[in-house]
Amino acid sequence: MKRQLPFVLVFIFGLFMMFQYFVPHEISEWIYEFLLDWIVIIGIFALALGLWSLFRVSVDKIKMRKDNWGYSYITLAGLFVMVAFGFTHRVADAWGLYFIWILLSLLCLGSLMQLRAATNSRQKKMYFASALILLILSTLVAVFDDTWRFYFYTAEGLENSMFRAFFDYILLPILSTMFALLAFFIASAAYRAFRARNVLATLLLLAALLVMIRFNPWIQGDEAWASKASNWLMNVPNLAAQRAIVIGIGLGIVATALKVILGIERGYMGKG
């Protein structure tokens, strides 16, 4: 039963979603929209699951003292700080003791992590005591400084200066840098890969050069020869290949969906 119920559910809902597309009846549409609500709810749960998973993986890494476990503290601290600043009702510069509360809470979490990783009773007692003291202190600060109030319903917390600063001056440069590093590797890869070893490699090399020439500002508008050649490459060979890929993927999705609906493909249950 434990294994058959998911198969039955997948079979019923899979078939329904497939056939409702061709049935423009009111009831069919109502059920379809009802199921779509479920998709969104599941999507939100997936976010929560992702957060929990990140937390568990980081905690386990610290507990087991795996390679680079120290970075997990930074991950957890970043997660907590972004959430704390994203939901707080504090705006502008009226922070009060909020930073102290954040610091105490972080130290408390750190102590709890160390408590989980502790190997002997002396260490356990020490970390338990420090976590307890820090928890009491952060609670006192929260109560007396009115730190408890959060924006859970609106996105006003996301407008506060600290959240924006973290986003603009930490996340944005880090992710942009990661993406920008591609330029170095692309240049190195282009040097090694684009060699006229045979006919196909030569065609690839010429196509790459033409498209790159098209992207420089000396080639203006659609009338230049490089634009025409590049547009032909994009609109004919590229389009043909992209369409083939899109149709291939589409057929692959249909085949996989049928296999899932009919219970042939069972990977989604965690078993092959």
Added chain:
Amino acid sequence: MPNIGVSISLLVIFGGLAWLLIRSISGREVDRRIIFVFIFVAVAAPLLFPITFQEKATSIVRDLFDRIEELPEGSHVLISFDFDPAMAPEVQPMANAISRHCLDKGHRVIFMSLWATGQSLMTTTLTNVILPEFPEKVDGRDYVNIGFKAGNEGVLNVIVSDFKKMFPTNVNGVPLDSMEIFEGIESCADLDFIVALGGGRPGPKEWVLFVGDPADVPIGVGVAAVVAPQLYPYYPQQVIGILGGIKGAAEYESELTHRRERFADMETPGLHMMGPQTLAHLVIMSFIIIGNIAFFRKKRSGSDSR
């Protein structure tokens, strides 16, 4: 001073490339660290000593510009920020330019995001572009920020038939029903135009598949350069126009500055970034040529020795 800087930079880059070319004639390969140094200088030099080029829009960009231009005043345009900070340097200039264009034309703009990170990038456009440049525009009447919603394609599947079911309020909790901008808007089918900005999933492709085609709403897209070729199959029937990477952003900015007087002196990050991109492309092309010369020299010397 910038001209001297530019000249020295170009001299260093192309002098170095000439030296590598001479080395490659004797069949010697270039170490990857040397390539990295060249790319670094090619990108950094135009940032320190800006080189600005003129751009003329290609038809694929002009189609999108013209569509926004031709929409009657008061049309409802939805702009979706489906990207993250990694794509922001390429896509944010497009977002800013299109937002400016729409608001200047008197369209009513709905901002939303299918990516959690898109919410903050949307706020960046609102704070840095719309609030200072369009103080006369009113939130809730001329534009609205309805924020991020989790659920990917699920969100699109719902808003294609019922907008307020998925977004009952804006980001600040104000009901959409109470806003002038949403008068007569029940679903995406009531919108006049959609601009999907992004490059990942969900992104422009999903907008075409789940909203554009089923609801018969025209869609224009702005994407990171690496994604642009994947969208060509949808142009021009399902996608009105495509802005691909910095080049697309620069061409759009160029159209905006030339065709709308108000923006003649506006900030043009896309056009400014064309300098580093162009120089980096020239360096990459030079290395491809150098690599091939070295390859053929080695091949020839190999066959000679046999």
